[in-house]
Amino acid sequence: DIQMTQSPSSLSASVGDRVTITCRASQGISNSLAWYQQKPGKAPKLLLYAASRLESGVPSRFSGSGSGTDYTLTISSLQPEDFATYYCQQYYSTPGYTFGQGTKLEIK
Amino acid sequence: EVQLVQSGAEVKKPGESLRISCKGSGYSFTSYWISWVRQMPGKGLEWMGRIDPSDSYTNYSPSFQGHVTISADKSISTAYLQWSSLKASDTAMYYCAVAGWLVRADAFDIWGQGTMVTVSS
Numbered sequence: 001d002i003q004m005t006q007s008p009s010s011l012s013a014s015v016g017d018r019v020t021i022t023c024r025a026s027q028g029i030s031n032s033l034a035w036y037q038q039k040p041g042k043a044p045k046l047l048l049y050a051a052s053r054l055e056s057g058v059p060s061r062f063s064g065s066g067s068g069t070d071y072t073l074t075i076s077s078l079q080p081e082d083f084a085t086y087y088c089q090q091y092y093s094t095p096g097y098t099f100g101q102g103t104k105l106e107i108k
Numbered sequence: 109e110v111q112l113v114q115s116g117a118e119v120k121k122p123g124e125s126l127r128i129s130c131k132g133s134g135y136s137f138t139s140y141w142i143s144w145v146r147q148m149p150g151k152g153l154e155w156m157g158r159i160d161p162s163d164s165y166t167n168y169s170p171s172f173q174g175h176v177t178i179s180a181d182k183s184i185s186t187a188y189l190q191w192s193s194l195k196a197s198d199t200a201m202y203y204c205a206v207a208g209w210l211v212r213a214d215a216f217d218i219w220g221q222g223t224m225v226t227v228s229s
Contacts, residue, residue, distance in 0.1 A: 001170075034215035036153075043203055043219035044153065049211045056210065087153055091207070091214035095167035097143070097155040 002026050002093045006086075006100035012108040013078055021073045021103045023088035028068045032092035035064055035073045038102075039084045047086075048073070083107050110134035112142075112204050112220035119226045120194050127190040128223045130204030135218075137185040138162040140206045143216065144178060144189045148200045156202075159187055194227045201225075 003026040013019050023033065031051040036044040046055045048064040051071055061076040075082055088100040115129040130142060143158040157168035161180040168178070180187040187204060202223050205216040 032214070034213070036216075038153075043222055044216070045219070046211070046215055046217045049213040049215035049217075053211070053213075055217065089153075089215070094214050095158055096169065097214075099153040099155070102152045 001096050002029065002090050002098055004088055004090055004098050004100040006088055006103050008103060009101065010104045010106065012106050014108045015078050015080055017078045019075050019078060019105065021086055021088075021105075023066075023071045023073070023100050025069045025071075025090055025092075029090045029092035031067060032090055033064075033066070033071050034089045034091065035062075036087045036089065037082075037084045038087065044087065078105075080107075110209060110218055112206065112218055114202075114204060114220040114223045117224040117226070119228070121229055122193075122195055122227055124194050124227075125190070125192050126194055126225065127188050128202060128225065130187045130189075130220050132161075132185045132187070132206070135206075135209055138182050140209055142180065142187040143205050143207065144176075144187075145203045145205055145216075146172075146200045147203065147222075153203075156189070161185075161187065194225075196227050196229075198225060199227050 005024045007022050033051045035048045038044040052064040085102045085104045113131045138161045141158045144156040146154045156172040159166045159178045161182045177190040204220040206218040207214045210217045
């Protein structure tokens with residue numbers, strides 16, 4: 001199985017801050033990476049796929065980049081509704097999908 | 109509207125059996141694999157397995173193979189996740205999800221609302 005390691009596991013930030021979350025795969029995944037946002041008591045929501053493609057309706061302050069084994073999710077200017085937990089997921093090794101352990105983004 | 113609607117919360121005792129469901133609507137049910145994802149309390153997301161509703165072919169994560177059974181009834185656009193003998197460690201939220209309906213990638217773009225399963229004596 002491909003292991004996905006996210007960092008940090010938690011992050012405190014303020015409204016308006018720029019934040020970056022990192023996801024590292026145990027082997028190259030050729031940009032087959034998705035990012036999800038999950039709020040308490042809700043199902044995850046797809047934000048980006050193919051490492052950098054924005055899902056329809058997702059604000060442009062979210063962006064993704066990376067290649068090979070290392071990927072990042074950036075939120076350019078945090079809004080109050082962005083405080084949530086974020087997960088990366090690889091789909092290179094289908095059907096062995098694997099998720100990162102999550103990054104909890106909290107208000108400072 | 110494209111949606112997956114899951115069955116309601118369950119409270120069971122260890123050793124009991126259980127089947128939870130996920131009904132798809134608003135799209136061609138047999139055209140997209142349905143996956144199940146576990147989230148234990150306060151923990152992250154784990155992919156359990158998936159089914160092709162057109163022929164009921166399944167794939168399982170090695171971590172869940174033999175512990176659960178995934179099935180589907182395409183005549184009623186419903187997928188199922190089943191346990192024959194629950195354990196306390198099965199206590200979790202379970203989500204069904206579809207990949208690639210809107211996005212041209214194997215990412216989960218449709219999710220059910222989740223079914224909470226509590227196993228306690």
